[in-house]
Amino acid sequence: MGFVIATETAARQATIWSHVRICASLAAAGFRRYSTYRQATIAGAATNITFGLLRTYVLLAVAGGTAAGLAAGYDRAQLTTYVWVQQGLMVVTLIWGWFDLGDRIRSGDVVIDLLRPVPPVLAYFAADVGRAGYAVLGRFVPPVLVGALVFGLYRPARWYTVPLFVLSAALALVICFAGRYMVNATAFWLLDTRGIDFAWVLASGMLSGLYFPLRFLPEWFTLTVWIGTPFPSILQAPADVLVERVAPGPTLLIVAGQAAWAAVMMVACVVVQHRAERRLVVQGG
Amino acid sequence: MIISVRGLRKDFTVRAKAGRFRRERRVVSAVDGVDLEVERGELLGYIGPNGAGKSTTLKMLTGVLVPSAGRVRVCGLEPVARRTRLARRIGVVFGQRSQLWWDLPLADSFELLRHVYRVPAAAHAGRLARCRDLLGLDEFAGRPVRQLSLGQRMRGELTAALLHGPEVLFLDEPTIGLDLVSKQAARSFLAELHRAGDTTIVLTTHDLADIERLCERLVVIDHGRVVHDGSIEALHARYGSRRRVVVDLEAPLAGPPELPGARLESVAADGLRLTYALTGATAGEVVARLAGAGELRDLSVVEPDIEDVVGRLYAAPTGVP
Numbered sequence A: 001m002g003f004v005i006a007t008e009t010a011a012r013q014a015t016i017w018s019h020v021r022i023c024a025s026l027a028a029a030g031f032r033r034y035s036t037y038r039q040a041t042i043a044g045a046a047t048n049i050t051f052g053l054l055r056t057y058v059l060l061a062v063a064g065g066t067a068a069g070l071a072a073g074y075d076r077a078q079l080t081t082y083v084w085v086q087q088g089l090m091v092v093t094l095i096w097g098w099f100d101l102g103d104r105i106r107s108g109d110v111v112i113d114l115l116r117p118v119p120p121v122l123a124y125f126a127a128d129v130g131r132a133g134y135a136v137l138g139r140f141v142p143p144v145l146v147g148a149l150v151f152g153l154y155r156p157a158r159w160y161t162v163p164l165f166v167l168s169a170a171l172a173l174v175i176c177f178a179g180r181y182m183v184n185a186t187a188f189w190l191l192d193t194r195g196i197d198f199a200w201v202l203a204s205g206m207l208s209g210l211y212f213p214l215r216f217l218p219e220w221f222t223l224t225v226w227i228g229t230p231f232p233s234i235l236q237a238p239a240d241v242l243v244e245r246v247a248p249g250p251t252l253l254i255v256a257g258q259a260a261w262a263a264v265m266m267v268a269c270v271v272v273q274h275r276a277e278r279r280l281v282v283q284g285g
Numbered sequence B: 001m002i003i004s005v006r007g008l009r010k011d012f013t014v015r016a017k018a019g020r021f022r023r024e025r026r027v028v029s030a031v032d033g034v035d036l037e038v039e040r041g042e043l044l045g046y047i048g049p050n051g052a053g054k055s056t057t058l059k060m061l062t063g064v065l066v067p068s069a070g071r072v073r074v075c076g077l078e079p080v081a082r083r084t085r086l087a088r089r090i091g092v093v094f095g096q097r098s099q100l101w102w103d104l105p106l107a108d109s110f111e112l113l114r115h116v117y118r119v120p121a122a123a124h125a126g127r128l129a130r131c132r133d134l135l136g137l138d139e140f141a142g143r144p145v146r147q148l149s150l151g152q153r154m155r156g157e158l159t160a161a162l163l164h165g166p167e168v169l170f171l172d173e174p175t176i177g178l179d180l181v182s183k184q185a186a187r188s189f190l191a192e193l194h195r196a197g198d199t200t201i202v203l204t205t206h207d208l209a210d211i212e213r214l215c216e217r218l219v220v221i222d223h224g225r226v227v228h229d230g231s232i233e234a235l236h237a238r239y240g241s242r243r244r245v246v247v248d249l250e251a252p253l254a255g256p257p258e259l260p261g262a263r264l265e266s267v268a269a270d271g272l273r274l275t276y277a278l279t280g281a282t283a284g285e286v287v288a289r290l291a292g293a294g295e296l297r298d299l300s301v302v303e304p305d306i307e308d309v310v311g312r313l314y315a316a317p318t319g320v321p
């Protein structure tokens, strides 16, 4: 039937531009994939808002109990903004609850990912960017709006704070994606990854500043965690950038630290994937 | 040779429980020294009993599984080292896995694949139109993949595997679980594709009708080794499967006659039904002689049964020491 074979595509050189195009369409698919589940979005946003209320009242109580009305140097508006932005960001970065890759490794469906002409880390990342895009609309905006209406939010004083926050949030997504990817990829070696999943949930909750701002803890500890682990770069960093918790210089340092962690994590991710493929045993017939 | 395989092996180490606490490590040779040469445009049936090593071979040929030993070239590339590059030039359907985007309409998956494989719009549209035609995709192309029936999804999978115009198509049980109509559709689609001549097809299946209908060349493996490589006719010849003549008589004969060039295989229905396997004589000669011996009520000529010969092949010891 004249099925012309692929010599014409094989001859086309892979350019950066063509990879960008591929990633853009995978991202669009990721966006549409999540947008098909409207009810889940609404239910998820409602849960986020409920926990946002709890977290705000707890932090405000802490601040109210101090003489200056400050908690670890955050005033009321900064605290509420901290909480509500994080309530949205935790879904945008998807700090918890991503098992797609691990499930596909366990079932053997990961062969399908490996049979595409795009490196798996890149394909998964592109799809995740699309997912995050949908999460911004469906899961970030609603809690932030509620926070603004109920408590009022902090107004940044510096002109560059909002763009810097966007950059910081994007880096947070990269770091979080790479972390999740590696946690999932342990399924290539271990058939039961529940222990590692649990360790990730615990560490990322405690050390990312989600349960409480890390600045509540002794400075040496906070500093160690911030430099030594990627977790504060996921939620604490973007929130601190947005509420202008520190002076301009240190703020830039925070974002630079995120960039460094993003690079390290992505490289680690590619290395892990590469090693997995070398020893890969695809499960199932 | 578009596929060239020499001495391909894959050993899996499995840990099995041996006693209460001990676990024993055992090495399973899933593929145990396979040699295979496939020319461009061939349609190859790659068959064997459950656990023979068919899927394991296909995984190594497509680059998703690292061989334990041996040399593999597909489209001139080493599959594992050049996996993403090779991916552009091959199409794969694993019957029990989906390459479609589960939550998106089928048509969206096709569009996405066009981008992922960087297929020029015109070539994509042409191939898609042919698939839509031959596989009848139109009635469900707008539905999310998760809502499709197995047969509908498989037609989608076949299309998805072909949209980038692969040089080699690997099919691992593509007709598994399909009803007769869907199987027919898939089969005539593959026959059509083969006739066009530029796609090499490697087909793994347990459906012998697929094989009979489609494959000129059959490679049979068992316990990871090739036990037959040749045409279906060669297989019949090797296992002595013959055409048969079955006659129903009006009245039983005193003794069923011995015929030159034919072997009496069975006497049934109180001597009223005789079955002869042809070992040299023609069906006409046998019928003529029998008609001379007694009055015939009915007769039929039975073609050799692939089911039968493959069954014997699978059951036979494979010569593994």
Ligand SMILES: Nc1ncnc2c1ncn2[C@@H]1O[C@H](COP(=O)(O)OP(=O)(O)OP(=O)(O)O)[C@@H](O)[C@H]1O
Binding pocket: A281, A282, A283, A284, A285, B012, B013, B014, B028, B029, B030, B048, B049, B050, B051, B052, B053, B054, B055, B056, B057
């Ligand atoms: N991941 C694995 N770990 C251990 N052993 C495996 C693994 N995958 C396959 N095997 C073993 O390798 C052998 C060949 O398996 P394979 O899936 O290739 O068979 P197959 O010919 O495709 O069979 P079927 O017709 O049932 O699909 C089997 O004995 C199987 O148990």
Ligand SMILES: [Mg+2]
Binding pocket: A285, B054, B055, B056, B172
């Ligand atoms: Mg199989």
